Amino acid sequence: MQRRFSIAILVTGLLVLTGILVFQDWxxxxxxxxxxxxxAFLLYTVFFIGWYALAQLSVVNVLTFMHAFMRDFHWENFLIDPMLFILWSFVALTLLLWGRGVYCGWLCPFGAIQELLGQAARRFGIRQFEFPNVVHERLWAVKYLILIMLFGLSLQSLIEAARFAEIEPFKTAVTLHFQRPWPFVLYAGALIAISAFNRKFFCKYLCALGAALSIPGRFRIFEWWLRRRKECGHPCQVCANQCEVQAIRPTGEINHNECHYCLDCQVVYYSDRKCTPLVERRVKREQRIERLQQQIEIRRAGNLDEPR
Structure with a gap:
């Protein structure tokens, strides 16, 4: 009964997220x-998907699937935990439609913890530190190197690869609720603490799961979900400056391999208070209306001055 309840809540949450993504422009x-x-959805991800349902995905799941695919694949091995199966199925679908960002930005409990803490830190005025763009883009490669290392180890021993996959703090921070020996807790706590100063540090530079998801995410079907203008990057840099994971290049293009689909850039896209081209149009429109109002007032004043 409890398992059915958990599945129902998970499926409901995924349907809600699908609605948000489909109607993202609205x-x-x-x-x-x-x-x-x-x-609210990030809190749902942390408390229900993570700490209650224990449905935190891991790069170990990816390595296990690859081994099963290369050797002796049986679906029943992946149906043991229906929560993980449903979540992975949804992630596979969103990879084809939207790319990696849906899971990393909405459904990853550890990522949600980092994002919520980062938002709280900025609200309290904690100064943020971001690497220069040239350093930031090179640090992206670290998580791919970690993924390659883990995959190489898994070819020799999946158990050994799972041991080194502890570079993911997911088991400590989510699955085991920090009930582990102090070195694991210290490591997970340090990564969470860093996110108060550098937004989603682990996700951007160290997450092997994110690296693994970005590979099939390159073959997404649609490119037009995240809208851009010709002025993006030239001269407007508002989206690039607001992107929480610095996934927008100075030239204006979105790096979908690194995008977490937070939709902040889309808020800017539709805002005539932030988007430079829309701001210019709004100012011109307001000036035109102001001139018309002045002309109307002048005419009214002239009519009042005419002798009767």
Missing amino acids: FAQRPQLLYYVRR
């Missing part, structure tokens, strides 16, 4: 609503 034009919806 939500992006209502930033206040999107803000609260996204924060």
Whole structure:
């Protein structure tokens, strides 16, 4: 009964997320609503998917699937935990439609913990530190190197690869609720603490699971979900400066391999208070209206001055 309840809540959450993604333009034009919806969903991800359902995905799942695929694949091996099976099925679907960002930005409990802490830190005025873009883009490669190392180890011993996969703090921070020996807790706590100063540090530079998801995510079907303008990057840099994971290049292009699909750039895209081209149009429109009002007032004043 409890398992059925958990599955029902998970499926409901995934349907809600699907609705958010399909109607993302509508939500992006209502930033206040999107803000609260996204924060609520991140809390759902942490408390239900993570700490209650223990459905934190891991690079170990990826390595296990690859080994099964290369050797003796049986679906029943992956149906042992229906929660993980449902979540992985949804992630596979979203990889084809939207790319890696849906899982990393909405469904990863550890990522949600980092994001919520980072938001709280910025609200309290904690100074943020971001690497220069040239350093930041080179640090992206670290997680891919970790993935390659783990895959190489798994070819020799999957158990050994799982041991080294402890570079993911997921088991400590999510699955075991920090009930582990102090070195594991210290490591996980340090990564979470860093996210208060550098947004989603682990996700950007160390997450082998994110690296693994970005590979099939390159073959997503649609490219137009995240809208851009010709002025993006030239001269407008608002989206690039606001992107929480620095996935927008100075030239304006979104690096979908690193995007976490937070939709902040889409909020800017539709905002005539932030998006430079829309701001210019709004200012011109307001100036035109102001001139018309002045002309109307002048005419009214002239009519009043005419002798009767």
